[in-house]
Amino acid sequence: MRHRKAGKKLGRTSSHRNAMLRNLVTSLLKHERVVTTDTKAKLVRSTAEKMITLGKKGTLHARRQALAFIRDREVAARVFDEYSARYATRAGGYTRVVKTGYRVGDSAPVSIVELISDEKKKKAKDKAAKSKKKEKSE
Secondary structure, three states: OOOOOOOOOOOOOHHHHHHHHHHHHHHHHHHOEEEEEHHHHHHHHHHHHHHHHHHHHOOHHHHHHHHHHOOOHHHHHHHHHHHHHHOOOOOOOOEEEEEEEEOOOOOOEEEEEEEOOOHHHHHHHHHHHHHHHHHHHO
């Protein structure tokens, strides 16, 4: 029975699976978008959200926990500086998984995992900036 067994094995050894997950999460946090299979995307989503939550905590212990998982020091610094500020008011759900179709070689279902940008805030700022420009020109 498989009771209380979380996660997928993905047909890999545990060390290979952990290394792959660490690399995918690091790439996602570095490039803000990764194309991968559906199953890997779902695993990456949960782990990446945990890393951003650690970044929001901002403590030394949280930083050490993130550095123990994330492969790149610059990416870890980005999590604690940029992403923690970006998602300060958000209570979770920092990533989005979009299914894109099937891979040509083996017909595996492919998805895009991306970090959510606060487009509503950007649009509001753009509208405010445009209205200020109009007021100044008049």
